[in-house]
Structure formats: C-alpha cells, structure tokens
Amino acid sequence: MHATIDAQVTVSIDLDKTLPLATLAESFTELHLEATILEELVKSLDERLVEAYCGEKHARGNGDRRFQRAGTTTRTAVTTAGEHEFSLHHVKDTAATGDDPTYFRPLEDLIEFDGQRIYQEDISLQSTELATSLSFRDAVAHGDGFTPMPSRTTINRRVREYGSKLGDFVRDRLPGTNADTVVPDGTKCHSQQDHCTHHDVNVTLGQITEGDDTETTLLDVNVDEPWAETAEDLKEKEAVTDDAAVVSDSENSLVDAFEASYRSHQLDLVHVGRTLKYKLWKDGTFPLEKRKEIASDVTNDLFHLKNSVALHAPKNERLAIRERIDQTLENLTKEAWRLEQQDSPKAAAYLRKWAQATVTFAELALEGQEIPWTSNVVERAMGEISKRCKNQWMRWTESGLESLLWLNLVRYADPEQFAAFADELLERSAKTAITMEVSVDATRGEL
Helix, strand or coil, X not given: CCCCCCCCCCCCCCCCCCCCHHHXXXXXXXXXXXXXXXXXXXXXXXXXXXXXXXXXXXXXXXXXXXXXXXXXXXEEEEECCEEEEEEEEEEEECCCCCCCCCEECHHHHCCCCCCCCCECHHHHHHHHHHHCCCCHHHHHHHHCCCCCCCXXXXXXXXXXXXXXXXXXXXXXXXXXXXXXXXXEEEEEEEECCCCCCEEEEEEXXXXXXXXXXXXXXXXXXXXXXXXXXXXXXXXXXXXXXXXXXXEECCCHHHXXXXXXXXXXXXXXXXXXXXXXXXXXXXXXXXXXXXXXXXXXXXXXXXXXXXXXXXXXXXXXXXXXXXXXXXXXXXXXHHHHHHHHHCCCHHHHHHHHXXXXXXXXXXXXXXXXXXXXXXXXXXXXHHHHHHHHHCCCCCCECHHHHHHHHHHHHHHHHCHHHHHHHHHHHCCHHHHHXXXXXXXXXXXXXXX
C-alpha cells in the first residue's frame, strides 16, 4: 500500500538581519513537521483501507455493500515525533456472525497502537532511559525540552515494566554464556518498605576472553537475595565456566558462594590497603601514621608484583614472575608475624587468610591466563548505582529498585544487549516492511 503526502513550506527571512543557524533550526522544529506528516500519513492510510471495504465516499451503490461506514473516533497518541490526534474510521460488518466483530477499525490491521495508552512504546522507552540517570521528576523536565514526556508516575510504571522485561530478556539469553572470569560486588540502598531499612543489591559481571579480546557482560542483578542463590543459578544456566576465576573483595558470603576447589579467587588489590588499615584501627595498637605506613608497605609489595607481571608476562619470563610471587608471599607472612607479635591480631589474621588470594592473577599468568587484579569493572558499575539510587532522600521498593537497576546496568555494562532489547520491544524488524522516499525541490530561495 502506498501513500503520497505533498507538503509545502514557505520560509521568509528579513534580509536586514543576521540569523544564527541554531535559531533557524529551532524555528523549523517548532513547525512540528514530523508530527504533522505522521498524522497525514495515518489519515491517508485509514481512508484507503476504508475505501477498500466500503467503496469511495458517497459513491452510488455503497448502501448495498456488506461493509458500511460507521463514523469516526478520535485517538490521541504521543510518539517521539510529537503529540498526535488521529480521526479513525469505524466500519460495520452487516454480515457479522458469532464471535466476528460487528464494528472494527480497518487501520488497526495495519497500524498497531500500544493498547489504550497515550504514550507509545518509543517515547516510553526514551523516558525510561532518561530515568536511569535522572530522577523521575528530572526526567520529565529534561525530556520536555525535546519532546512531550509522560508524567513521573507514568515513567515510574514504565521503568517497572521495561526493567522486568529486560531482566527476563537477559536471563533468557544467559544459558551457555560461559564467562571465564566472574566479578561480583554488593552494595546497599535505602528502603521505603516497613520490613527493612536497606536493600542489599548484588551485581555480577562476567568477562569472556577470546584471544586478545575480552568482552564484559552483565550476568545478574538482584535485590535482597543471598549470594549463594546467585552462584547456584549461574551454575545451572552454565553462565560461568566451572574453572572461572572470581575477582572480588573479601566479603565472606560472596567468596563462599562462588568458591570451589576448581576455581581461583583473586582478592582486589586495591581493597587490601583499605581493609588492612581498618583492621589495624580495630586492633587499637598503632597510631594513625604508623597504620598508614604499614598499609603502604603491604600495598607497595602487591603493586610491585602487579608491575612485575605486566613486565614479564608478555615476554614469557616465567621464572621472574615465580620469584616475585614467592617474595611477595614471604613478605606478607613476615608482616603478619610482626603484627601478631605487636599485639595486632585482627590485622595479622587478615594477611594470613588472604595472602594467597592476592597473588592468584600472577599464578595464572604463569599458565598464560590473564585475569584482572582488581574488581574495578564492577566498582564502576557500583558508581552508576550510587549516582542514581543512593542519594540520601531516595527510598525504594524491592521490585522498583531491581527494575531500575536492570535498565541502568545493562545500558552501562552491555549496551549492545540493551540495543537488542530495544529492537525487540519496538519491533524494529518490521522496518523492513517500510519504504520511504523523500523528494525536496528548492529554487531561488523558495522551498
């Protein structure tokens, strides 16, 4: 089916003024040409479809046809092209029987509206994308500068709907991902529910290495679920390989959930100095400057190892790496002994417990396997959560928070997957059924 729309635009500009291009562009946008053309396109298609059923308007013999014109109704809609008001025809089937509809709108066989909603899927999705980085109120204010936006309560509902759909979309594509490195982390967000003051947020990223390329993907987001359930679920879906390396901080429940005899755990080296200073403070033995000195010495040892691996691994100088690993472990063991002798048991126990986990990345480098020595990739995702969800005045329900996090983190960590979700939601594959041609003639300043 074809529809041709003829549009004429007359532009007059005073020659005694210099006009910024931006002002001309803004004036052109204010004509709402996209909205007008879309409305006329729908009107043209509607009239053609009605004519196919009922014949040309007022044509002789129309009264004997099975299908009769039955008036029009107004349908309001908002899309990324603007606000629209469509006058759509109804047709009566005089021979309708049983479950067949007596009245119908022919256009709906060709153009699908989003149920009874005024805001269609395209503008709704755009509003939820804004809401991943702005509050619902700010998303309305920000978006209204470009296109009509839903209310903040409507955006909230769309976030819940699309976030839940996106979570299912990611989970359905998860089986067989086989990430060879897992980088999990957790945080807390304020709750507006009576049974708790905070929600526990668990985020798991995976890295898949193929040759020299490493792809990062979001494996899981959940709220108020234990790490053990996350690890078990990822195992069942084969989202993580059996011998995957786990890179994380020293949270016991997290490490225990992913720990297995065939898995290696790398402790984030950045966290070691911070945690050691805290343990030293808890022991209460050393003054501040001494605590800083001890933590700095340990951190320097670990980063010496990191730099050594970076230098020697590309040259396959395995002996140099082995010697540096042994020296690092020896230094940590001696430091733990000294701290114990100086009545700092918590700090000493921390170094003893986690010493081997600090050198995992170096041990694997000896086998030609490269894994991160830090969990920065998930820490940055935690930063995205913090920016959007952890302001002091923000309070969340469990389901609302989880939906927003799916939208936020998939867009951040795996934009290609978010784009695939958007394509499916908006049925963009249907664009292959559309062909558009635009012809513009402009002569002597007349358009």
